[in-house]
Amino acid sequence: METVKTLLIPAAIPKEQRWALLVIRLFALLIYIPIGLISSYLTIFYIVVITPPQHVSLQVPETWTLIFPATAAFCFLAGLGLWRLKNWARRMTIGAFAIGILLGILFIYTNTNLLQGAVELIVSGVGLLGFLRNPVKTLFTSSVITEAAYVAQPAADQDKSLTTCPHCRKRTAAETKYCVECGSDLTTPGLQGDLQNLLQKLERGYALKTKALSKIAANDLDSKVFRRVYTDYAANISSLEKNLRDSVNGILNEAGAHRKEIKRITDHVRELRLRADIGEIREADIVKELPSLNRQLTGIHKRLQFLSTILGTVQEAYSENPDTGKAYAFITNASICLGALNADKASNSSLTLVEQDIQNSNNSITYFNSKAQKKLVDASPIKICITCGNELSPDEPCPACNNLK
Numbered sequence: 541m542e543t544v545k546t547l548l549i550p551a552a553i554p555k556e557q558r559w560a561l562l563v564i565r566l567f568a569l570l571i572y573i574p575i576g577l578i579s580s581y582l583t584i585f586y587i588v589v590i591t592p593p594q595h596v597s598l599q600v601p602e603t604w605t606l607i608f609p610a611t612a613a614f615c616f617l618a619g620l621g622l623w624r625l626k627n628w629a630r631r632m633t634i635g636a637f638a639i640g641i642l643l644g645i646l647f648i649y650t651n652t653n654l655l656q657g658a659v660e661l662i663v664s665g666v667g668l669l670g671f672l673r674n675p676v677k678t679l680f681t682s683s684v685i686t687e688a689a690y691v692a693q694p695a696a697d698q699d700k701s702l703t704t705c706p707h708c709r710k711r712t713a714a715e716t717k718y719c720v721e722c723g724s725d726l727t728t729p730g731l732q733g734d735l736q737n738l739l740q741k742l743e744r745g746y747a748l749k750t751k752a753l754s755k756i757a758a759n760d761l762d763s764k765v766f767r768r769v770y771t772d773y774a775a776n777i778s779s780l781e782k783n784l785r786d787s788v789n790g791i792l793n794e795a796g797a798h799r800k801e802i803k804r805i806t807d808h809v810r811e812l813r814l815r816a817d818i819g820e821i822r823e824a825d826i827v828k829e830l831p832s833l834n835r836q837l838t839g840i841h842k843r844l845q846f847l848s849t850i851l852g853t854v855q856e857a858y859s860e861n862p863d864t865g866k867a868y869a870f871i872t873n874a875s876i877c878l879g880a881l882n883a884d885k886a887s888n889s890s891l892t893l894v895e896q897d898i899q900n901s902n903n904s905i906t907y908f909n910s911k912a913q914k915k916l917v918d919a920s921p922i923k924i925c926i927t928c929g930n931e932l933s934p935d936e937p938c939p940a941c942n943n944l945k
Contacts (some may be wrong), residue, residue, distance in 0.1 A: 719839065742784065745777040791847050798840045805833050 702711045705719040712719060812829065815821045 719842075742777065742780045745773055745780060749773045749777060795844055795847055798844055802837060802840055805837055809833060 702713065704711055710719055809830070812821070
């Protein structure tokens with residue numbers, strides 16, 4: 541029972557999709573196995589009519605000798621024709637047909653009652669699952685169920701105040717724009733997963749193409765067959781390289797967007813400094829806002845370094861492959877371009893600029909506080925000794941005449 545359950549509902553399928561998948565697969569089983577069994581039953585009865593055993597006496601019209609084989613052939617061909625391109629369907633129909641004939645002949649010709657033999661034949665059909673184990677497995681991994689049905693949908697986050705970084709899986713506050721762990725931009729989807737998949741597919745395509753070349757060199761393949769196979773892999777590799785170039789371009793566009801963000805933050809800091817200098821805003825407001833800008837810039841720099849690492853990994857993978865073609869040159873140029881973005885003077889100086897502005901702001905606050913304190917001291921009333929005219933300190937007697945007034 542556990543074997544049948546495992547075959548019908550693989551453990552890798554998400555729980556929320558298992559029932560739908562089970563219904564579809566059982567529906568397919570209920571189509572092809574009965575087609576094979578029905579055609580085999582009709583064939584068996586035709587055999588019984590033509591060459592009946594001694595213990596069976598059947599009186600049937602002569603037209604039945606044509607109806608039985610014609611109907612059996614129609615059912616059998618229908619089973620093969622419904623899914624003409626699916627190997628598992630042909631295997632299931634043929635398997636059910638063959639086992640139905642064998643079991644039917646066995647039970648009918650070894651029993652004294654035709655009806656009892658037919659009943660036992662139907663009951664014995666349960667054994668088909670064991671025989672059709674491999675075709676059933678093939679059915680479960682075929683393209684009848686779309687690939688999307690196997691993809692588990694991510695569960696909704698219970699805590700709406702937190703979000704998960706798609707790159708490092710770090711949980712951060714929902715309003716955070718950049719991941720505090722890897723610096724990834726949480727407002728746009730990442731590209732490194734797509735790049736990794738493309739790399740694997742591309743490497744496999746190159747390996748298959750190289751293998752095809754070695755085969756044709758050893759004259760193991762017909763030239764016509766080789767041209768067809770090689771053309772398919774060459775087109776596939778060309779498509780993968782295009783996707784790879786698009787992904788790398790996406791990384792460069794993201795890096796360019798980060799550079800614009802750095803420039804925007806830098807200009808904003810300078811604007812704050814200018815507005816503070818002319819007295820439009822207070823220095824304390826700058827001090828409160830600068831740490832947030834500093835964290836944003838730190839996240840941007842981490843993200844740029846992360847993208848550089850991705851391209852470096854891609855470049856290293858291609859440097860070991862002798863058949864890299866234009867893709868390697870493109871990735872190399874892209875890596876150099878991203879490195880230039882990451883090492884840009886404005887980018888690297890932005891953090892220093894913000895740190896200097898924070899220090900300047902702190903100095904300005906200190907200076908402002910000292911000036912304000914001095915003004916308070918200057919504004920305090922000064923006491924004069926009425927006896928000798930000297931200035932008196934608060935609550936202290938006159939040093940000349942020891943008078944408190």
